[in-house]
Amino acid sequence: YVAKSQGGDRYHRASVRAAPTTAAKLSIVDVEGALERQELQLWYQPICQLQDLSILGFEALLRWRRSDGDLVTAEPIIQALEGSRGDLEYRLGNWVLREAARQFQRWQREGFNLDIHINISARHFVHPVFLLELQRLCESHPAFGRKLIIEITETAMLEDLERAKRIMLGCRQLGVRMAVDDFGTGYGSLTYLKTLPLDLLKIDRSFVADLPGNKVDWDITKGIVAIAHALGLAVVAEGAETWEQIGCLRELGCDQVQGYFIQRPMPFDEASRWLDTHFSHKGAQRLSPKRPANDQFNNS
Ligand code: C2E
Ligand code: MG
Ligand code: MG
Ligand code: MG
Numbered sequence: 001y002v003a004k005s006q007g008g009d010r011y012h013r014a015s016v017r018a019a020p021t022t023a024a025k026l027s028i029v030d031v032e033g034a035l036e037r038q039e040l041q042l043w044y045q046p047i048c049q050l051q052d053l054s055i056l057g058f059e060a061l062l063r064w065r066r067s068d069g070d071l072v073t074a075e076p077i078i079q080a081l082e083g084s085r086g087d088l089e090y091r092l093g094n095w096v097l098r099e100a101a102r103q104f105q106r107w108q109r110e111g112f113n114l115d116i117h118i119n120i121s122a123r124h125f126v127h128p129v130f131l132l133e134l135q136r137l138c139e140s141h142p143a144f145g146r147k148l149i150i151e152i153t154e155t156a157m158l159e160d161l162e163r164a165k166r167i168m169l170g171c172r173q174l175g176v177r178m179a180v181d182d183f184g185t186g187y188g189s190l191t192y193l194k195t196l197p198l199d200l201l202k203i204d205r206s207f208v209a210d211l212p213g214n215k216v217d218w219d220i221t222k223g224i225v226a227i228a229h230a231l232g233l234a235v236v237a238e239g240a241e242t243w244e245q246i247g248c249l250r251e252l253g254c255d256q257v258q259g260y261f262i263q264r265p266m267p268f269d270e271a272s273r274w275l276d277t278h279f280s281h282k283g284a285q286r287l288s289p290k291r292p293a294n295d296q297f298n299n300s
Pocket of ligand 2: 059181
């Protein structure tokens with residue numbers, strides 16, 4: 001027990017030291033160099049069951065550890081790729097998938113049976129050989145397919161609905177689940193929700209940020225949950241930063257939650273230590289976060 005609480009302290013200091021820095025605009029050459037020099041990393045943020053805060057899995061998030069020690073977050077990297085012809089975006093996307101599969105297997109071997117969420121760009125998802133590569137990856141990494149959740153944004157799905165549907169059905173055959181990322185921030189109609197074979201809907205954190213005070217966000221979130229559940233989709237709330245928000249999201253009927261309140265994204269080794277600290281025993285998938293003394297929202 002002592003060792004575990006020391007682990008927690010170590011973690012706390014590490015997370016302060018590793019606070020991501022915002023970088024200036026990156027070029028395609030920067031990103032290509034980072035990929036070739038193997039300076040890219042996946043960081044992992046827990047996704048929990050909302051009712052009891054037990055852990056379901058991790059979302060893999062891209063980071064670049066520069067040679068000068070600085071850490072670059074995902075957004076400038078992804079932005080640089082959007083201006084490219086697509087080849088590098090595809091290569092980087094494949095690296096993300098392979099790295100996640102490899103690290104997933106390491107956790108499996110240690111007895112942690114976790115879901116892994118991965119963000120896939122629109123162009124990567126509709127690439128002619130995406131599905132074939134995914135198939136190969138699932139063959140060489142048993143169990144990965146059934147624990148993989150692919151997150152794509154609304155806009156990505158709407159570009160070519162029929163094509164997106166075909167690829168998603170192919171993913172489903174591999175056991176892979178599909179999540180709509182940043183739901184509510186796109187400009188599309190809701191038609192795709194009933195057309196596409198989806199599994200999860202992630203409510204964008206902009207709707208969560210001003211809870212519990214903002215009545216409009218409360219109503220929107222309630223509406224999104226109703227639509228999602230009517231369609232048989234599980235709802236993940238992103239960006240929960242406070243205990244009050246966890247309480248609200250429970251009241252609103254969300255199913256899962258992700259956010260700084262539970263944990264910030266962590267590098268692989270730190271995520272492994274975090275699992276050791278928070279799983280009371282392997283396989284139980286039980287997380288025990290710090291809670292305030294008068295726990296008015298805990299109705300479980
Ligand atoms: P996303 O998929 O919506 O990921 C969630 C983002 O919200 C992450 O930012 C995460 O660090 C941040 N976040 C999580 N909880 C909280 C919270 O409580 N408060 C706040 N303020 N933020 C929170 P990150 O890692 O900077 O990633 C940004 C976006 O970049 C992602 O948004 C995703 O769209 C994209 N991205 C990240 N990794 C990849 C990748 O490997 N491939 C692709 N194509 N896109 C990626
Ligand atoms: Mg995501
Ligand atoms: Mg999101
Ligand atoms: Mg986002």
